[in-house]
Amino acid sequence: MAETVMPLATIQPPQSYGRRVVKRFLKHRPAVAGLAFLLLLAVIIIVGPFLSPYTFDGQDFTLIGSPGPMTAQHWLGTDELGRDVATRLIYGGRVSLAVGLAGAIIATIAGTLVGALSGFYRGWTDAILMRFTDVMLSIPTLPLVLLLSGLFRPSPPLLVAIVGMLIWMGTARLVRSQFLALREREFVEAARALGAGGARLMFRHILPNAIGPITVAATLAVGSAIMLESALSFLGFGIQPPVPTWGNLLNSASSWLSVAPWLAIPPGLLILCTVLAVNFLGDGLRDAMEPKE
């Protein structure tokens, strides 16, 4: 009797969801490059200020008057007040990224809450919340944020809240549609039969199943928040000097465009690369977490 040997080696254990996500993500080269860029940027803006011999508002009084060129002491030159541009860029990065992250977190929490309540309870709750979402979507975003920051002159934390409260609507609609579909599934019914209440059903049972699209939306919201804050600061309505952000650095560079063009390149390039990296990251996460079979 011939012995049949099972080819054990070819049977692979099923991979966990997390491992498959990581594997798919690593195949998305732009996303990996984006993540690498963001990590590098994070290191630079965290460590940079400690290594720089200058402070963001420290002035070299011998260089005051007009912007100074790039030298060995000042790698990216100095501004018209004799401040080191490279140091201000690094500090500006801290502010811009902090606003981006915090704004995105606020938008994601607000959007998830509105979408979850809307999709889970349906009926009147849904009608009221979605009409409110429609209202917010119908007001032009940039003029509205200009209006709010111009009239109220908010402190930086309040500005972050304003930015966050103007970009949650996409997330809300997304979470709502996820909840509408998921609430009909058997596992939700089972949990309900076991006596789980509304909050437990929503956040313990349904929300984890919608985490993929929410993560993608949250990532892309970081890009929107950074862009919105930069535009605001560029127009002079955002974070006010002497605190530097990439937006207000461009604002001051714009008045020296013909004299000191080197001031106008780095802040914009950093905004472009950061937002691009965030968008690639979001794209990669989408491919990794919501694969289209």
Place this chain on the structure above:
Amino acid sequence: MSLGYVLRRLFSAVPLLLGISVILFSIIHLAPGGPLDMYTENPAVSKEALDQIAAAYGLDQPVPVQYVLWLKSMVVGDWGYSIRTGRPVLTEIVLRLGPTLELGGLALLLSLVIAIPLGIISASRRGSKLDSSLTLASFAGISIPVFWLALLLQLLFSVQLGWLPSAGYKSIGGGDFMDRLSHIVMPAAVLSLATVASWSRFIRSGMIDVLNQDYIRTAYAKGRSERGVVFLHALRNAMIPAVTVIAVDFATVISGAVITETVFAWPGIGRLFMESMDGRDYPMLMGLMMMGSLGIIMANIIADLAYAALDPRIRYG
């Protein structure tokens, strides 16, 4: 599509506009300070004169009363008077609408003419080097800050090369076609870049979905050329997913490209908004914001109607 549906959609915009107006009115009128700030510091303006101005604009009334008064006159087409210039809000808007329509119209025309072919090429050469380069380029186009792009163009074409005027609507004393064209080129290019990038993506994905369908295979099978298949059979259906985005972008651009108009000193609606911000011109700000919101709502309605026109399977009851 029935006339009843169109009317119902238009009617559904009314509560939306009411909600928007309440939110905007509250924001504008609850903010600290006011349009009369510039007089209160001025010793030449007496308290009585100040009260008179406030009364003339209704600023002495409680905010809810001001809102009701504003709403009443808004409905009959009286959008109030600009505090900065004293002229009717609608007159001011109409005066500035021309340059904005010129700039926005040109930018949107450019966007359509460039985005549609790019989307089609990307979709029909899916996975090729060209497609991936266009994908990268569109990501860059969406991620580039418009104000920086504007500065770079000014730096290159005005400061370095001296080919184009850096800002303005026309030269002093000038204003012939070439002069106007040289002023509009850069702002129109800046304005269209982001829309080209996003529209070409939507057209690409719409095109890919459509090209995989059976009726396209049928069209090839009966011997149509690729060009014929793409333009006669696929394009119309591939445009459907892009319609809402295109419509809303239209509305946004027409209601004033604040950043582009500011950087290029373009005397349109966006500049008017920024000037009104400086003067805290409440009636003006209210009018501009309402007009922008109305534009976005109308664009959404038109997009829904365009769906039905493009796709006979969609029926609205």
